[in-house]
Amino acid sequence: MFTIGDFAKHGRVSVRMLRHYDALGLLRPARVDPFTGYRFYEAGQLARLNRVIALKELGFSLDQVGTILAERVDAEELRGMLRLRQAELETAMAAAAARLVQVEARLRTIESEGTMPTDDIVVKSLPPVRLAELTGTAGSYEPQDIGPVIGPLFEELCRRFEDAGITPTGPGTASYEDVPGTGSVSAVLVHAGLPVAAPVRAEDLGGEVRIVTLPAVERAATVVHRGSMDGVLPTSQALARWIDAHGHRSAGYARELTLACPEDPAQWVTELQEPLAAMP
Numbered sequence: 640m641f642t643i644g645d646f647a648k649h650g651r652v653s654v655r656m657l658r659h660y661d662a663l664g665l666l667r668p669a670r671v672d673p674f675t676g677y678r679f680y681e682a683g684q685l686a687r688l689n690r691v692i693a694l695k696e697l698g699f700s701l702d703q704v705g706t707i708l709a710e711r712v713d714a715e716e717l718r719g720m721l722r723l724r725q726a727e728l729e730t731a732m733a734a735a736a737a738r739l740v741q742v743e744a745r746l747r748t749i750e751s752e753g754t755m756p757t758d759d760i761v762v763k764s765l766p767p768v769r770l771a772e773l774t775g776t777a778g779s780y781e782p783q784d785i786g787p788v789i790g791p792l793f794e795e796l797c798r799r800f801e802d803a804g805i806t807p808t809g810p811g812t813a814s815y816e817d818v819p820g821t822g823s824v825s826a827v828l829v830h831a832g833l834p835v836a837a838p839v840r841a842e843d844l845g846g847e848v849r850i851v852t853l854p855a856v857e858r859a860a861t862v863v864h865r866g867s868m869d870g871v872l873p874t875s876q877a878l879a880r881w882i883d884a885h886g887h888r889s890a891g892y893a894r895e896l897t898l899a900c901p902e903d904p905a906q907w908v909t910e911l912q913e914p915l916a917a918m919p
Contacts, residue, residue, distance in 0.1 A: 640669060640670065640679040640680065640681055641679065641680050641681070641682070642677065642678075642679060643657055643658075643668070643677070643678040643679070643680065646680035646684070646685075649682075649685060650685055650688045650689075650692075652688065652692065657678070657680075658678075660688075660691060661678065663701055663705065664705065665691050665701065665704060665705055665708065666684065666687055666688055666691060668680055669681040669684060687708070690704075690708060690717065691704055691708070693721060694707060694708075694721075697721060697724040697725065697728065698724060698727075698728060699724070707720070737783050737786075737869065738783070740782075740783075740867075740869045740870060743870070759862055759863065760860055760861065760862045760877075760878060760881045761860075761861050761862075762858055762859070762860050762861070762915070763858075763859060763861060764855065764856060764857055764858060764859070765855060765856040765859050765894075765912055765914075766855055767852050767853060767854055767855040768809070768812060768832075768834050768852070768853045769834060769835060769836075769837070769850065769851075769852050769853075770812060770832030770833060770834055770835065770850070770851055770852070770853055771796065771800075771832065771833055771834075771835045771839065771841070771844055771848050771849070771850055772796070772830050772831060772832035772833075772848070772849055772850075772851055773792045773795060773796050773830075773831050773832075773847060773848060773849075774792070774828060774829065774830050774831075774849070775788040775789075775791075775792050775828075775829045775831075776788070776818060776826055776827070776828060776829065777789075777826070777827045777829050778825065778826060778827075779825040779826070779827065780815065780825075780827050780892070782868060782869050782870075782871060782872065783869070784827075785815075785827070785829060785868075786868065786869060788829045789813055789829050789831055789868075792829065792831035793811060793813075793831045796811075796831055796832075796833055796844075796848070797833070799844045799845055799848060800833060800844065802845075803843050803844055803845075805835065805839055805843065805844070807833040807834055807835065808834045808835060808836055809833075809834040810834075810896055810897045810898060811831065811832065811833050811896075811897045811900075812832050812833075812834070812853065812894055812895065812896050812897070813829065813830065813831055813832070813894065813895040813897075814830045814832070814853060814892065814894045814895075815827050815828065815829060815830065815892035815893075816828045816830075816891075816892065827892075830851075832851070832853065835850065853894075856912070856914045857917070858914070858915040858917075859894075859912045859913055859914050859915060860878060860881065860882050860887065860912075860913045860915055861910055861911060861912045861913070862874060862877070862878045862881075862910070862911050863898070863908060863909070863910050863911075864908075864909045864910075864911055865907070865908055865909075866904070866905055866906075866907060867904035867905060867907060868895070868904075868907065868909060869904070871909070871911070874911060875893065875911060878893070878911055878913060879913075882913065882915070887915045887916070888915065888916040889913055889914070889915065889916070890914040890915055890916040891913075891914050892913075893911045893912055893913040893914075894911075894912040894913075894914075895909050895910070895911060895912070896909065896910040896912060897909055898910055
């Protein structure tokens, strides 16, 4: 048997924690000296201690830990529970990381207000483009809502091109519009498109793919954004400030032309193309 101090060392926990678990009935000592009150533990109790710690560190409350242990789940069941909890925590961590990216983007926007060189912004016409496209719906135009929709759309579209042995004739384009007929002021239709030659038909790429022509734009204010689209906010707001400062008026959502898309999102290069209303 081990004294409470030795057992704490082997379990890599504190003596205070063991006393707390004893008080809660989660891990009773194997023996308590009736004269001194000293607690003694057996090596076999390390297995229960490991379960308590694992469940606690995965976010279960001590009451929940007690319930789980009382049900005498076997190692395989416990492993399944832990894997499920691990997946939930990983999802929460990913969401928290995405929120952090947006906070950082907002801070960069505040810090860079009025400092972006206006030479980076060019007004030009955009030709019509024949695209094979897939469409989805995002809850809003915020990057954290757009990203989870546009990414899978392009991945699926690229997969279909590869399966069909078709090569796009140019870079991908993302475009957006309000969801029609819903009365919603936030939901956005997301279009992911790859340019195709005239002979390519929608049926060549499978169901849900449409062949559309993105119309020409007589005048668009354009700027190049470098880096992940999760951090596009400073660039897009600089473009908005330039449009307003030069007496122009936006005529819709900006298109996004992918100029470079390596594996590292920090190396992405995207041209934002915001249509301008006709001059009065």
